Amino acid sequence: MKLALWQTQGFPGDVEGNLASLERIAQSAAAGGAELLLLPELWLTGYNLPELIPALAEPADGPSFSRIADIARRNNIVIAYGYAERPSPEQPVYNSVQVVGTAGAPLAHYRKTHLFECMEKSLYTPGDVFEPPFSLGEWKIALLICYDVEFPENVRTHALAGADLILVPTALSPEFTNVPDWFVPARAVENTLFIAYCNHCGVENGLLFLGGSKLAGPDGRTIAAAGEGEALLIAEIDLAARKKAAPTFPYLRDRRPELYTSLDKG
């Protein structure tokens, strides 16, 4: 499967601008042979806009969904995008990711369970469920968002549920190089699966993003990576690489769950 990651500065607060640019990028990714295009966390609205986001939040099947579904269908590409979700005007706001298939129907949805620091905790309600991996051809694909992937428990949970690939839209600042440099390769190899970590870049409302998006293979090695600026990464991933890595890194086989009884205690 060919996977595309779009590291973008986006148009903060301008949903229409973001949808318009998705049209172009989806076409480019599809022309490059990509079957799935991953966008950053809260791509639709921008990340660092706490005053604007509540008003820009939409239901999962809201007007932007229809537009994105149309782009997915016309370009024959699956699109995974971060957005601010409000199921109805009376309900709270979630930091969510949705995956739309080439038929224009939703394939998967996830609400960020591990919110980062005060701004996120005041703005969003955390999700309480790790959605099981969804199927795309032979692939089992799971969803996490940003801070979620920094907890080994979360990636392990999806690995135990059979995930081959984890899509991680993110919004990461430059002080956290620990995530692309150590966590992304560590999570990949300790679970012998693929991790696609797609960040913002540039400055948004005074907040600088790291860039550094990365696609890591089941041996932890980098398949593709971006620097500081806008980048569309398109790379082939091969399910056989999981089987190839497992004998060298047999962690999933050698776990001893009977010893891990303290991990789910409050």
Add this chain to the structure above:
Amino acid sequence: MKLALWQTQGFPGDVEGNLASLERIAQSAAAGGAELLLLPELWLTGYNLPELIPALAEPADGPSFSRIADIARRNNIVIAYGYAERPSPEQPVYNSVQVVGTAGAPLAHYRKTHLFECMEKSLYTPGDVFEPPFSLGEWKIALLICYDVEFPENVRTHALAGADLILVPTALSPEFTNVPDWFVPARAVENTLFIAYCNHCGVENGLLFLGGSKLAGPDGRTIAAAGEGEALLIAEIDLAARKKAAPTFPYLRDRRPELYTSLDKG
């Protein structure tokens, strides 16, 4: 506290040679101000000697323990050493680490729970217990051995039990650069604690070791590291660094144990 890690080629199969060299190194480490000296996995016998090790295995309070306790007492330094343990001639062999205090008494002991591949699995019986951290002054210190540290569950278990520092004797080959490059810093910062990872170096009975011993701090950064050859690393570690790292990396605070229910299922 000043900590010393001794990355050594050792004298494979020659317990007497190893004890004699420990005498020198303990003196050097103590002269450098170190309070604790960490040695590699199966340091006492050598690692890659499956035919010799069963005969060289000793009880925890065996003749080598007395010699090491004497070195610890005379040099006023705590010594953590890997050895092959056989509690009695009728009992199985364990891949163990023991910590001897400056009074010459054992402070802590641990039997490797996660054995690596066929040679280890045929030679050793795995331990079934993560020993709680032991106290040394203000420090809480836990023990893991080599492959153990590659499982995030194991380090997390000790972090939840209050460990500030994890001592990891190891015997790592050059193909596993993922461990010092990604896992050691990731484990340290994801638990905001210190990890001391002490390897063999050189060639032993046809097996090449990586070297690459590393002491990582609670922000994951390297405090001291060795290259390929023999090295004695002596470095200061400061408990205050844990408190300093926690606000930037609040993983232990932000865990959601109620979501981690699949991790201890068979």
